[in-house]
Amino acid sequence: MDVSRELLFFFSALGAFNGLILGLYYAFFKRPKHISNYFLGGFLICLSVRIGKSVFFYFNDELPYSYLQFGLSACFFVGPFLYFYLRSVYGNVEGVIRSWRLHLAGLIPSILLVNFLVPFEYNIDFWRPWIIYGIYSTWLIYSLAALPYIRQILSPQDSGQARYSAQTVWDLSLYVGNFLILAAYFLCGIFSYILGALLFSFMLYLMILQLVLRKREDFSVQHVKERYKDRKIEDKVANQLLARLAEYMSSDSRYTNSNIRLADAAKNLNVLPHTLSQVLNDNLGKSFPQYLNEMRIEAAKKMLLEDSGLTLEAIGYDCGFNSKSTFYSSFKKITGMTPASFQKQESGR
Numbered sequence: 001m002d003v004s005r006e007l008l009f010f011f012s013a014l015g016a017f018n019g020l021i022l023g024l025y026y027a028f029f030k031r032p033k034h035i036s037n038y039f040l041g042g043f044l045i046c047l048s049v050r051i052g053k054s055v056f057f058y059f060n061d062e063l064p065y066s067y068l069q070f071g072l073s074a075c076f077f078v079g080p081f082l083y084f085y086l087r088s089v090y091g092n093v094e095g096v097i098r099s100w101r102l103h104l105a106g107l108i109p110s111i112l113l114v115n116f117l118v119p120f121e122y123n124i125d126f127w128r129p130w131i132i133y134g135i136y137s138t139w140l141i142y143s144l145a146a147l148p149y150i151r152q153i154l155s156p157q158d159s160g161q162a163r164y165s166a167q168t169v170w171d172l173s174l175y176v177g178n179f180l181i182l183a184a185y186f187l188c189g190i191f192s193y194i195l196g197a198l199l200f201s202f203m204l205y206l207m208i209l210q211l212v213l214r215k216r217e218d219f220s221v222q223h224v225k226e227r228y229k230d231r232k233i234e235d236k237v238a239n240q241l242l243a244r245l246a247e248y249m250s251s252d253s254r255y256t257n258s259n260i261r262l263a264d265a266a267k268n269l270n271v272l273p274h275t276l277s278q279v280l281n282d283n284l285g286k287s288f289p290q291y292l293n294e295m296r297i298e299a300a301k302k303m304l305l306e307d308s309g310l311t312l313e314a315i316g317y318d319c320g321f322n323s324k325s326t327f328y329s330s331f332k333k334i335t336g337m338t339p340a341s342f343q344k345q346e347s348g349r
Contacts, residue, residue, distance in 0.1 A: 005059070008198075012055045015201025019048035022204070035096060035270055039085035043174075046081060047181070049074035051200045058197070065121035072120070072127075076111045076135045079142030080104070082178055086149040086171065097270055107138075139182055143175075150175050170207055177203030238279045244269055245276070255295040256320040262288040293330045296320045300331065304343045312339045 027041025053071025088096045184196035249255045266273040296319040316327030
């Protein structure tokens, strides 16, 4: 290769490699954990695999067909992962949790059957163009399905701000770059085949530059949700979340753990802490500590009536209170009387 081709290979291959590393970071190491990180990681990994295949095939058209088939198969999931990423950031997280498994349950067997029954090596004329167009069409359909979430962040309510947040600019760059890369592959008969890889490298480095320049901004899903905090969560969704919370806290008597926090419960329910806090405030009119203490007091009342022989202090500790004074003050605040008075009153009855 001459110098220009070597530079072209280096730039495009480096973009694919860095995209893969960034995808693995979001999928496995990004903190705090949120379902959107997994989708963003999956999007970057699948797109990087597809780009990597393009780069190596462009500079070596004698690659084994298995590499070509693997790269195209990864491309099948780029659109779905992008759709669920944007939906999990700007839409209803509960709906995402219910539906993403159903989508993948249909997509994964489909591409596996195609790979097994119609291998690329022996069905080149069928893969080109039919299966490849089917893969790109799936990519396009899911990308278009994500458009309402892009329109949402560009709505008049938000566009009146002085500037968009780092998260918004990141997601807009991701979405526009996705369409440019998709168009490059659709039109590869007109433009150079390597164009998609170059666009990906440009998109990736532009997004990394945004992170560097805006490093002081709150770049997280939590920040995005704060912008929509005045939008009340639907009653049906809120009630489902409250039921799941009650089940989670009651299971193994987790409410007796004096160290449990709102973030712990939210993580296990796969929702944002802000979402869980909002549901408790809007639907029950209480904070998470109040909710937790009420569960503990109900358990304490049952133990007080059982005459287990435990001291009042021991009952408080068993129910999750980390001090006698906290137990007494919480009990009186909720019931209007001290634990001893409650026990005496109920025993008299």
